[in-house]
Amino acid sequence: MNREQVFPLIYEFIVESGPEGAVDISEDESLFENGFLDSFGIVSLVVFLEDTFDIHLNDDDLSEENLASVAAITNTVVLKLSREAEAI
Amino acid sequence: MKLQQRSFRDDDWGQFQSFCKEHFGPTHNDSREFNRYWFKTGREPGWSIQALVDDEDLIRGLMAYILVDAKFGQDTLPLAWISSTAVEDFENERGAGARLYLWIYRHFPLIGAMSGNENSEPLNKTLGQDIDGVSMDRYIKVHDIEGSARLCTQEGRRKILDFNWEAGPVSNNLRSNWLQHPPADYDVLWARFRETVYFTTERNASYFNWRYATNPYISYRFLEMRDRTNVLRGLAVIRPQPTPEGTVWRIMEFLADDEVAPQAWAHISQCATERGVLYSDFLVIGTRQNAHLREAKFHLANSSTGLEALPNLLSPVDHRIWTNTIHFGGKMAKADQRWRSPEAVYFTKGDSDRDWPTAFDMTLIDPKTGKIPVVE
Numbered sequence: 001m002n003r004e005q006v007f008p009l010i011y012e013f014i015v016e017s018g019p020e021g022a023v024d025i026s027e028d029e030s031l032f033e034n035g036f037l038d039s040f041g042i043v044s045l046v047v048f049l050e051d052t053f054d055i056h057l058n059d060d061d062l063s064e065e066n067l068a069s070v071a072a073i074t075n076t077v078v079l080k081l082s083r084e085a086e087a088i
Numbered sequence: 089m090k091l092q093q094r095s096f097r098d099d100d101w102g103q104f105q106s107f108c109k110e111h112f113g114p115t116h117n118d119s120r121e122f123n124r125y126w127f128k129t130g131r132e133p134g135w136s137i138q139a140l141v142d143d144e145d146l147i148r149g150l151m152a153y154i155l156v157d158a159k160f161g162q163d164t165l166p167l168a169w170i171s172s173t174a175v176e177d178f179e180n181e182r183g184a185g186a187r188l189y190l191w192i193y194r195h196f197p198l199i200g201a202m203s204g205n206e207n208s209e210p211l212n213k214t215l216g217q218d219i220d221g222v223s224m225d226r227y228i229k230v231h232d233i234e235g236s237a238r239l240c241t242q243e244g245r246r247k248i249l250d251f252n253w254e255a256g257p258v259s260n261n262l263r264s265n266w267l268q269h270p271p272a273d274y275d276v277l278w279a280r281f282r283e284t285v286y287f288t289t290e291r292n293a294s295y296f297n298w299r300y301a302t303n304p305y306i307s308y309r310f311l312e313m314r315d316r317t318n319v320l321r322g323l324a325v326i327r328p329q330p331t332p333e334g335t336v337w338r339i340m341e342f343l344a345d346d347e348v349a350p351q352a353w354a355h356i357s358q359c360a361t362e363r364g365v366l367y368s369d370f371l372v373i374g375t376r377q378n379a380h381l382r383e384a385k386f387h388l389a390n391s392s393t394g395l396e397a398l399p400n401l402l403s404p405v406d407h408r409i410w411t412n413t414i415h416f417g418g419k420m421a422k423a424d425q426r427w428r429s430p431e432a433v434y435f436t437k438g439d440s441d442r443d444w445p446t447a448f449d450m451t452l453i454d455p456k457t458g459k460i461p462v463v464e
Contacts, residue, residue: 032183038183039211040186041186043186043214046190047215062186062187064183
């Protein structure tokens with residue numbers, strides 16, 4: 001899967017699971033500052049990413065930088081997919 | 089600030105007590121003896137506590153878990169019960185709590201989480217699984233109707249007085265003894281019982297000795313039940329609890345051969361009545377005993393029966409209704425789903441941290457014995 005395929009899936013998940021009334025977010029908007037991600041949100045996100053993309057996210061992948069925005073999450077997933085594909 | 093996760097160490101003890109007081113309050117006993125008993129059992133190296141620390145190695149979050157052995161299918165595997173967990177508020181906005189939950193659900197083959205609150209419930213629901221229609225059920229039998237009713241609120245009293253309490257069957261074929269340790273032949277009974285469930289705690293003599301016979305503050309008693317040929321056919325672990333109106337029996341554990349189980353429940357009921365116990369209750373996850381309990385005229389406490397009026401917390405008497413949710417997770421629980429049926433699991437009030445002493449209990453400790461006195 002490439003970035004164009006990954007991004008919309010993540011964007012939709014973040015918007016749908018974010019605060020009620022949230023309609024639109026920019027891809028670089030901080031998800032922590034704007035209340036989109038708390039502990040429950042991160043857990044839900046990780047489960048969603050691993051189930052949807054069939055990847056395993058380790059502790060290093062789950063840094064604040066890697067989850068800070070939709071763009072950052074997308075980059076993390078795309079990188080993970082390419083690394084796991086290479087490993088095979 | 090970057091938080092690091094690491095295992096709790098002995099030299100964290102000073103920080104632990106202040107963190108405990110601030111974030112757990114009276115729900116978590118902060119004595120070294122108590123915490124060593126529950127969280128430094130030797131089942132893994134060091135403490136069964138994960139800490140989140142800042143750049144100055146100050147504790148900003150803790151997750152304590154109770155590690156036991158579980159029977160899972162044909163295997164014995166580690167089961168971690170999530171216990172007290174807290175992360176400092178400002179850090180929680182950055183999802184620090186998530187790290188602890190993700191770690192534990194990935195680290196152990198089996199995870200258990202009972203009675204979630206508004207913070208933990210969503211996390212356990214997302215990372216774990218429940219069993220459709222299964223929660224922690226509370227079965228009750230009242231032996232002294234008037235005395236039990238006096239323990240209820242004004243509103244609840246009528247429900248107890250008006251309930252159709254039946255004495256139930258008489259048990260003539262078992263004889264019992266009270267012990268302070270499991271009997272020497274207990275593991276033979278356990279070997280038979282464990283084959284009847286897919287997923288449960290390994291309730292062998294070693295576990296019972298740790299959990300009940302050497303418990304630091306609470307006194308439990310073992311009621312062994314033998315048939316006419318002196319074969320051990322049933323065992324109950326009971327915590328007699330005093331209340332202002334009399335004694336209540338908390339049946340912590342129950343094991344019996346299936347064909348004897350109704351008699352064993354009847355026998356416990358008879359013993360309780362003879363001793364003037366107000367009521368007995370049994371908290372259970374899993375439905376294998378349901379028919380036997382009903383046969384012995386124990387009833388489910390819920391809003392339909394009205395028996396929730398009999399207080400759950402007795403020390404001090406508290407009429408709040410507790411959540412009774414249960415979730416399981418971990419790699420093995422995810423990979424092998426055969427545990428997800430009501431008859432496949434068997435867990436009780438003795439599991440996890442459901443029977444910790446309260447702050448009020450601690451005021452009752454006899455300084456000579458170091459234990460809360462038991463009503464014999």
